[in-house]
Amino acid sequence: MIKLTDELIMQYIDGELAPDLALEVQQQLLHEPQWAIKVEEFNTLQSNISNAFKMVDDKPMPKGVLSALQEESNVIPLNKGSVSNRSWFWPTSVAASITIVFFLGFLFNENSLKENHPGINSTVIAQLNTLATGSQREGIKITGSYLNSDGGFCRTFQLSLETTQVNALSCQTQLGDWEVLAYVPSNLNDVYLPASGETSNLSQFVTDNLTRVSVLEEKAYLKDH
Amino acid sequence: MSALQSQIIAILPKLRRFAYSLTGNAADGDDLLQNTVERVLKKKHSYDPSKKLDNWIFTIARNIWIDEIRARNRRGISVNIDDQYDLKGSDGVKVSEQKLLTEQVLKAMAKLPENQHQVAYYVLVEGNSYKEAADILNLPIGTIMSTLSRARQSLSATMFGSKTNGTES
Numbered sequence: 577m578i579k580l581t582d583e584l585i586m587q588y589i590d591g592e593l594a595p596d597l598a599l600e601v602q603q604q605l606l607h608e609p610q611w612a613i614k615v616e617e618f619n620t621l622q623s624n625i626s627n628a629f630k631m632v633d634d635k636p637m638p639k640g641v642l643s644a645l646q647e648e649s650n651v652i653p654l655n656k657g658s659v660s661n662r663s664w665f666w667p668t669s670v671a672a673s674i675t676i677v678f679f680l681g682f683l684f685n686e687n688s689l690k691e692n693h694p695g696i697n698s699t700v701i702a703q704l705n706t707l708a709t710g711s712q713r714e715g716i717k718i719t720g721s722y723l724n725s726d727g728g729f730c731r732t733f734q735l736s737l738e739t740t741q742v743n744a745l746s747c748q749t750q751l752g753d754w755e756v757l758a759y760v761p762s763n764l765n766d767v768y769l770p771a772s773g774e775t776s777n778l779s780q781f782v783t784d785n786l787t788r789v790s791v792l793e794e795k796a797y798l799k800d801h
Numbered sequence: 802m803s804a805l806q807s808q809i810i811a812i813l814p815k816l817r818r819f820a821y822s823l824t825g826n827a828a829d830g831d832d833l834l835q836n837t838v839e840r841v842l843k844k845k846h847s848y849d850p851s852k853k854l855d856n857w858i859f860t861i862a863r864n865i866w867i868d869e870i871r872a873r874n875r876r877g878i879s880v881n882i883d884d885q886y887d888l889k890g891s892d893g894v895k896v897s898e899q900k901l902l903t904e905q906v907l908k909a910m911a912k913l914p915e916n917q918h919q920v921a922y923y924v925l926v927e928g929n930s931y932k933e934a935a936d937i938l939n940l941p942i943g944t945i946m947s948t949l950s951r952a953r954q955s956l957s958a959t960m961f962g963s964k965t966n967g968t969e970s
Contacts, residue, residue: 582949582950583946586946586949586950586953587931588944590924590930590931590949592931594932617957617961618953620959620961621957622925622958622961623955624902624905624906625906625910625925625926625956627899627902627903627906628902628905628906628907628927629818629821629822629906631820631899631900631903632818632827632830632903632907633814633817635817636825637817638815638834638835640829640832640835641813641834641835641838644835644838644839644842645809645810645838645842646805682901694933701832712928712930720935734928736928739907
């Protein structure tokens with residue numbers, strides 16, 4: 577039996593523990609509700625912080641800032657990328673994805689994931705099965721756990737790639753595989769893209785269509801793995 | 802466009818998050834962002850490319866904000882926190898709740914002492930690992946962890962009114 581401490585809990589929440597140790601902590605939390613409450617509070621705090629700064633990111637950049645930079649250099653290719661140019665395929669592709677999974681028996685393999693969603697590989701998929709909301713590891717940070725209308729377990733996450741940050745949503749199919757339903761990159765090193773419309777749409781879609789699960793419910797799902 | 806300008810543009814979103822977390826509200830955050838960019842452009846020739854650009858810019862931003870607070874204290878001016886988030890949403894209540902939550906988070910972040918703010922910003926806002934934050938701030942990982950723990954407890958106390966001073970028995 578592992579002894580829970582403030583330090584251990586914090587490392588657990590931040591995804592800083594080795595998988596084995598994280599699992600031990602997770603199991604111990606089931607027996608120590610006072611610590612589970614604390615974890616829930618800190619996860620809520622992290623979720624609030626993430627949502628707050630997502631809202632900040634969605635605000636258009638002040639014109640004065642852009643003007644200052646434009647005066648320095650006459651041409652700045654702002655808005656080089658457009659909403660339609662990016663890998664955004666809500667909501668029509670949701671139906672398409674489900675159709676593919678359930679009727680054609682399509683299963684994600686690592687190659688197809690890499691091809692369609694750069695950075696999403698078996699390591700990332702493994703984190704979807706184990707990481708608690710608010711935790712991060714191997715460049716992936718889980719931002720939420722939800723249930724879809726069919727009771728399927730879904731997770732939103734951020735992926736930090738070399739030059740891009742990606743916000744994504746993945747849901748488990750009835751076969752237990754993870755289907756990536758939204759993949760929204762922001763090519764910040766390429767050019768600044770103000771007010772991420774897709775991120776906002778993703779948040780809105782999640783809010784409108786999925787049901788957030790509690791920390792204890794999430795644990796039950798993660799425990800299965 | 803110079804390489805430096807491209808880099809500045811690339812870190813604008815990060816700089817804005819930093820500015821908002823420092824000032825605690827959108828109006829001051831945007832002003833600080835503007836002033837920082839102008840100052841950075843003026844001082845660009847003094848930038849040492851061997852140093853991390855964002856650290857250099859964040860230091861400039863922090864110094865501008867410290868000067869601003871001192872000036873306000875001298876003038877006895879209070880902060881206007883009537884900010885706008887320009888969010889479009891079908892559910893007005895939900896948007897208002899989000900706006901309120903954002904204000905609470907920013908205010909709570911802004912109340913943190915400088916060392917806690919720095920660590921909380923890198924780990925909780927930017928999602929850096931302890932090691933990454935330790936490297937950026939040039940601090941031992943143990944210091945990052947203890948500072949982060951205090952920051953979390955302060956944020957939790959401000960936002961939820963709780964005093965999570967450890968559950969160890």
